[in-house]
Amino acid sequence: xxxxxxxxxxxxxxxxxxxxxxxxxxxxxxxxxxxxxxxxxxxxxxxxxxxxxxxxxxxxxxxxxxxxxxxxxxxxxxxxxxxxxxxxxxxxxxxxxxxxxxxxxxxxxxxxxxxxxxxxxxxxxxxxxxxxxxxxxxxxxxxxxxxxxxxxxxxxxxxxxxxxxxxxxxxxxxxxxxxxxxxxxxxxxxxxxxxxxxxxxxxxxxxxxxxxxxxxxxxxxxxxxxxxxxxxxxxxxxxxxxxxxxxxxxxxxxxxxxxxxxxxxxxxxxxxxxxxxxxxxxxxxxxxxxxxxxxxxxxxxxxxxxxxxxxxxxxxxxxxxxxxxxxxxxxxxxxxxxxxxxxxxxxxxxxxxxxxxxxxxxxxxxxxxxxxxxxxxxxxxxxxxxxxxxxxxxxxxxxxxxxxxxxxxxxxxxxxxxxxxxxxxxxxxxxxxxxxxxxxxxxxxxxxxxxxxxxxxxxxxxxxxxxxxxxxxxxxxxxxxxxxxxxxxxxxxxxxxxxxxxxxxxxxxxxxxxxxxxxxxxxxxxxxxxxxxxxxxxxxxxxxxxxxxxxxxxxxxxxxxxxxxxxxxxxxxxxxxxxxxxxxxxxxxxxxxxxxxxxxxxxxxxxxxxxxxxxxxxxxxxxxxxxxxxxxxxxxxxxxxxxxxxxxxxxxxxxxxxxxxxxxxxxxxxxxxxxxxxxxxxxxxxxxxxxxxxxxxxxxxxxxxxxxxxxxxxxxxxxxxxxxxxxxxxxxxxxxxxxxxxxxxxxxxxxxxxxxxxxxxxxxxxxxxxxxxxxxxxxxxxxxxxxxxxxxxxxxxxxxxxxxxxxxxxxxxxxxxxxxxxxxxxxxxxxxxxxxxx
Amino acid sequence: xxxxxxxxxxxxxxxxxxxxxxxxxxxxxxxxxxxxxxxxxxxxxxxxxxxxxxxxxxxxxxxxxxxxxxxxxxxxxxxxxxxxxxxxxxxxxxxxxxxxxxxxxxxxxxxxxxxxxxxx
Numbered sequence: 001x002x003x004x005x006x007x008x009x010x011x012x013x014x015x016x017x018x019x020x021x022x023x024x025x026x027x028x029x030x031x032x033x034x035x036x037x038x039x040x041x042x043x044x045x046x047x048x049x050x051x052x053x054x055x056x057x058x059x060x061x062x063x064x065x066x067x068x069x070x071x072x073x074x075x076x077x078x079x080x081x082x083x084x085x086x087x088x089x090x091x092x093x094x095x096x097x098x099x100x101x102x103x104x105x106x107x108x109x110x111x112x113x114x115x116x117x118x119x120x121x122x123x124x125x126x127x128x129x130x131x132x133x134x135x136x137x138x139x140x141x142x143x144x145x146x147x148x149x150x151x152x153x154x155x156x157x158x159x160x161x162x163x164x165x166x167x168x169x170x171x172x173x174x175x176x177x178x179x180x181x182x183x184x185x186x187x188x189x190x191x192x193x194x195x196x197x198x199x200x201x202x203x204x205x206x207x208x209x210x211x212x213x214x215x216x217x218x219x220x221x222x223x224x225x226x227x228x229x230x231x232x233x234x235x236x237x238x239x240x241x242x243x244x245x246x247x248x249x250x251x252x253x254x255x256x257x258x259x260x261x262x263x264x265x266x267x268x269x270x271x272x273x274x275x276x277x278x279x280x281x282x283x284x285x286x287x288x289x290x291x292x293x294x295x296x297x298x299x300x301x302x303x304x305x306x307x308x309x310x311x312x313x314x315x316x317x318x319x320x321x322x323x324x325x326x327x328x329x330x331x332x333x334x335x336x337x338x339x340x341x342x343x344x345x346x347x348x349x350x351x352x353x354x355x356x357x358x359x360x361x362x363x364x365x366x367x368x369x370x371x372x373x374x375x376x377x378x379x380x381x382x383x384x385x386x387x388x389x390x391x392x393x394x395x396x397x398x399x400x401x402x403x404x405x406x407x408x409x410x411x412x413x414x415x416x417x418x419x420x421x422x423x424x425x426x427x428x429x430x431x432x433x434x435x436x437x438x439x440x441x442x443x444x445x446x447x448x449x450x451x452x453x454x455x456x457x458x459x460x461x462x463x464x465x466x467x468x469x470x471x472x473x474x475x476x477x478x479x480x481x482x483x484x485x486x487x488x489x490x491x492x493x494x495x496x497x498x499x500x501x502x503x504x505x506x507x508x509x510x511x512x513x514x515x516x517x518x519x520x521x522x523x524x525x526x527x528x529x530x531x532x533x534x535x536x537x538x539x540x541x542x543x544x545x546x547x548x549x550x551x552x553x554x555x556x557x558x559x560x561x562x563x564x565x566x567x568x569x570x571x572x573x574x575x576x577x578x579x580x581x582x583x584x585x586x587x588x589x590x591x592x593x594x595x596x597x598x599x600x601x602x603x604x605x606x607x608x609x610x611x612x613x614x615x616x617x618x619x620x621x622x623x624x625x626x627x628x629x630x631x632x633x634x635x636x637x638x639x640x641x642x643x644x645x646x647x648x649x650x651x652x653x654x655x656x657x658x659x660x661x662x663x664x665x666x667x668x669x670x671x672x673x674x675x676x677x678x679x680x681x682x683x684x685x686x687x688x689x690x691x692x693x694x695x696x697x698x699x700x701x702x703x704x705x706x707x708x709x710x711x712x713x714x715x716x717x718x719x720x721x722x723x724x725x726x727x728x729x730x731x732x733x734x735x736x737x738x739x740x741x742x743x744x745x746x747x748x749x750x751x752x753x754x755x756x757x758x759x760x761x762x763x764x765x766x767x768x769x770x771x772x773x774x775x776x777x778x779x780x781x782x783x784x785x786x787x788x789x790x791x792x793x794x795x796x797x798x799x800x801x802x803x804x805x806x807x808x809x810x811x812x813x814x815x816x817x818x819x820x821x822x823x824x825x826x827x828x829x830x831x832x833x834x835x836x837x838x
Numbered sequence: 839x840x841x842x843x844x845x846x847x848x849x850x851x852x853x854x855x856x857x858x859x860x861x862x863x864x865x866x867x868x869x870x871x872x873x874x875x876x877x878x879x880x881x882x883x884x885x886x887x888x889x890x891x892x893x894x895x896x897x898x899x900x901x902x903x904x905x906x907x908x909x910x911x912x913x914x915x916x917x918x919x920x921x922x923x924x925x926x927x928x929x930x931x932x933x934x935x936x937x938x939x940x941x942x943x944x945x946x947x948x949x950x951x952x953x954x955x956x957x958x
């Protein structure tokens with residue numbers, strides 16, 4: 001039945017229509033068959049009527065024949081034979097007619113055949129003989145024959161048969177009529193039934209169809225109404241796969257989808273609801289946070305001007321309030337890196353006064369997050385809190401600013417619930433906020449200190465300012481003085497800046513070049529100015545070079561124009577007090593006249609020394625000739641005296657040699673060999689040569705060399721000369737005691753100290769000690785003798801080696817000479833060394 | 839007998855050298871200045887010349903250079919007599935072709951020793 005229900009709706013409607021039409025057709029068929037039956041019955045009745053008619057005719061024919069014959073027989077008139085003949089002709093026709101009418105009934109045909117046969121027999125056996133007898137004038141035989149009733153028997157048989165045929169026919173007709181009536185009745189009944197059935201069926205089908213359509217539609221409608229009123233997910237039973245079924249399926253899908261949507265929506269709704277709840281929660285949280293922030297903000301703002309202890313107290317109080325902790329402490333990291341309790345609530349006195357806190361405080365110092373600790377069953381072992389509260393949870397919050405932990409706050413609370421995560425988070429934020437405040441306050445404290453210092457400084461500065469003002473006036477006056485001095489000096493002075501521009505120049509500087517003092521010249525222009533005037537124009541280059549360099553140097557410039565002039569140049573870098581290089585100072589001195597005198601002096605000395613040597617040579621020569629016995633024998637006394645003369649001559653010659661040495665050294669003509677010299681070894685050798693002469697005078701002679709001395713770059717002979725001169729003097733001028741020689745070195749200098757316990761030099765003589773021919777004139781020195789050139793030569797040699805020589809002395813105590821020589825460190829730096837070599 | 843020429847402006851020194859050398863078996867000729875010295879060399883063809891440096895008119899170096907300029911005197915031993923004892927002067931003399939040096943004031947015996955050595 002399912003397939004039926006699955007049929008499409010239009011097909012169903014068509015089916016019902018078709019069914020109704022079919023039933024109508026059936027009814028029509030029934031009525032038609034009834035009519036047909038009636039028609040057949042009528043035909044049968046007509047046949048029966050015809051049969052009856054033909055039977056009656058037949059009987060009539062038979063009667064006519066019998067009567068005719070009988071008449072003939074009786075009357076013997078031929079006229080009576082005519083009916084016979086007509087009957088004879090007609091009865092066959094009637095029989096044939098009957099046969100045709102009842103051709104479908106064999107029993108009747110059989111009867112008819114028997115009738116035909118009997119009639120034949122009757123004709124042949126009765127009628128014809130009788131006729132024949134009449135014709136043969138045997139009329140009595142013919143009437144006897146008629147009276148014999150032979151014909152009557154046959155005739156009876158025929159009549160019986162015909163009666164039979166008629167009866168059968170009549171019965172058949174009656175049967176047919178009854179049958180027709182029945183059939184008609186049946187037909188009517190059927191037609192009626194069919195019509196009724198058609199009406200009923202169509203009504204039923206229509207109803208069923210309507211129902212099959214309306215019921216699911218109603219269901220759908222109900223469902224739709226249900227859906228419309230919010231009954232999502234309502235499912236319509238899908239009875240069939242027809243349009244309504246499909247509609248129902250679609251509806252179900254729609255309903256399903258609606259339900260899904262509704263489910264989703266409700267889920268969303270729930271989520272929204274949850275969100276709303278969360279939002280509400282967050283709002284509340286935010287409000288709380290905002291409240292906290294506002295409080296923190298107020299707190300922070302109120303903190304700015306406060307001091308660290310009260311800030312710490314407030315911070316701790318705030319943290320306690322925020323975390324719901326009952327006890328706590330705030331430890332600040334001090335400058336020594338120790339954590340020290342600054343504020344506390346509920347701590348024992350001992351714990352609060354501890355010089356520094358360690359343990360978890362220390363751990364929290366480097367922890368990234370607050371450190372939560374739980375002491376189950378209130379088993380906090382350390383007697384930190386004197387409160388009776390059983391502290392079960394501790395939280396250590398590092399307070400950090402800019403990656404640096406400033407402090408650690410410890411918070412304690414009773415159980416059983418630990419610090420909520422949210423609170424910890426909030427405390428972290430607070431700690432961060434507080435850290436900024438704390439840092440600010442720490443900074444502020446430092447700043448306050450600095451400010452106090454600054455105020456002190458300001459007062460000091462004011463004082464200083466007044467002093468500076470004074471000083472400035474003084475400097476101004478000094479500068480004016482300086483300027484006046486600068487202008488009044490005969491030397492040309494020029495201060496050249498680092499960029500090579502003259503900053504401070506006196507008039508004399510320009511006048512020395514024959515230039516106008518008003519001229520503002522650059523160094524290049526100055527070079528161009530002096531170049532043509534120089535005796536050696538090439539010297540201009542080195543002159544300008546010197547002006548621009550920042551080293552100390554001197555030289556001499558010879559001018560040919562406008563008149564012969566010799567200028568001594570001295571250049572030295574000028575530094576400010578802070579060591580900053582300001583530039584170079586030039587001092588030009590007109591040494592034309594001095595140079596001339598010097599030249600004359602040198603020439604004079606040279607001449608004198610030559611002129612002295614010549615007679616000396618003669619004296620020595622003659623004396624030696626006498627001593628050698630070249631001019632005859634001499635007495636011992638003569639020999640002794642001549643020997644004295646000879647030695648004095650040699651001494652005089654040495655004096656002259658020294659004199660020449662001094663002169664040459666001063667003129668820069670001394671030749672100093674350049675090589676690495678082991679000065680310590682030289683010193684020891686020289687000391688050894690003096691040991692005998694010192695011992696002769698009963699003097700000690702100690703030499704100490706401290707460590708390994710670096711070499712000196714120079715002339716070993718000349719250095720020997722220096723040591724020798726100083727030792728010679730020491731031995732010469734010491735009566736008792738001894739000589740102590742010490743050699744030492746620092747990074748770049750060797751220092752040689754020659755200390756004696758001799759007669760000493762009076763202070764007024766000391767400055768001149770290194771001058772040529774300077775001799776301290778007293779009884780002793782006269783006894784000792786000397787050229788008065790030794791120290792001058794010594795100084796000259798030392799200075800040519802880039803060294804220094806100094807003397808300290810006290811009369812009666814002794815004299816100390818200190819010689820320094822530059823150390824040679826393997827780097828060739830002949831700059832300080834030796835002009836003669838260049 | 840080796841012949842020595844002494845060119846010396848100071849007669850005393852010349853005399854001392856002359857006495858000492860003669861006593862030691864030398865023939866000594868004296869020239870009082872540079873010019874005379876050159877002439878004496880050409881005339882007497884000495885075996886050795888003692889040449890003073892500081893002389894008027896023509897100093898010892900000039901005489902030495904003149905002598906060395908003449909091929910026949912290129913190898914003539916010349917000992918300089920000078921008051922200047924410094925290395926630089928000695929170097930100067932050697933550069934000009936001096937054989938040896940004697941520094942004033944000298945011992946006559948030293949001169950004899952140097953002359954003998956120069957002639958060996």
